[in-house]
Amino acid sequence: MSLTYWLLIGNTGVFILLGVLAALRTGDTKWPFAWGFFSFLPATVIIGLEGTGDVWRKQMVVVLVLVYVVRMLYTLLVWFNATGASKLKDTTPKAAILSLPLVLVPVFCWVYTLPFFAAVDRVGPFGLADGAALAVYALGTLFHLGADYQKWQFKQDPANRGVLLRRGFWGMSRHPNYFGDFLIYVSFAIVGLWHWGLVSPLANLVQYFADAIPKNEKQSRQRHGAAWEDYAAHTPIFLPLGRGGSEDTAVPASRDS
Incomplete structure (x- = not known):
């Protein structure tokens, strides 16, 4: 060895x-x-x-x-x-x-x-795979860091206690930070150009859908009740296919979060 x-x-x-x-x-x-x-x-x-x-x-x-x-x-x-x-x-x-x-x-x-x-x-010289990896990495970082920062900033305002964030990144997806993290691991697989390298982003995806997302969804549903059900009905779970919204679309939760 x-x-x-x-x-x-x-x-x-x-x-x-x-x-x-x-x-x-x-x-x-x-x-x-x-x-x-x-x-x-x-x-x-x-x-x-x-x-x-x-x-x-x-x-x-x-x-x-x-x-x-x-x-x-x-x-x-x-x-x-x-x-x-x-x-x-x-x-x-x-x-x-x-x-x-x-x-x-x-x-x-x-x-x-x-x-x-x-x-x-x-x-070999900098090629298409290297450029694609950097582009996907940048997009993943935008979603991952942007969503986490938005959530942190939202929670700093006492007026948002008991309010469900539904704007910006969180209006496009219920888990935009997880989506961004997944893209980062996709970028690592791209730069490797090796079929076994796909195990990395796939493992990341399995971890989210088998563990983190179900736990998060269950806790959020218990905490926010009907507000969460409405949010889930109008916002994709992972892919950022929602249209987002403004701060005025935030829905009050049934109890403090």
Whole structure:
């Protein structure tokens, strides 16, 4: 087994340990998620070090992941109360919170990095795939960061307590931030140009539709009642095919959120 795999195994073990210790100390979902995202960056660097492809492409991959990880850490640590992860704190048993790093870190280190095993070996000038990857990455970042920022800003206003956000990004889709995140993993698969790299965005999609979205929808339906039902009837669940709306279209919830 090559040095790359030993380093990846070591990286995985270190971040699992950090995530479990953070969960034990805080009992919060914030830090297991943060350490999971953080592990993505050194794993990418490790893969890049053994790559035999063009240096500029390896650097591009690392920079894209660096921007993604820094942005996600900022979102988790500063805008945490506006994220879906914050809703899990009071509904997730302590044992499940402790097990989060055991799932998150291996996924980030081994599944989400799959496209990079091929990307770091690619040679040749900047081409159509590279341009497409950057374009999809930029669009994904716009939706992911824009939706999270809009939700955080909305929650800062006490007048919005008990109000269901239905404008802007959240008028186009019920989960525009998840859609943006998925596009980012699609961009990673594009730059890899490897069929096994498709496992990365597919795993991301499965995680959302098998876990995050059902939990989020259930909690929102319980919290907002009829307002949520009306919102769901007029707004697509994932793809941003809705027309959006203005702030005046926000619907009061049945109880505070």
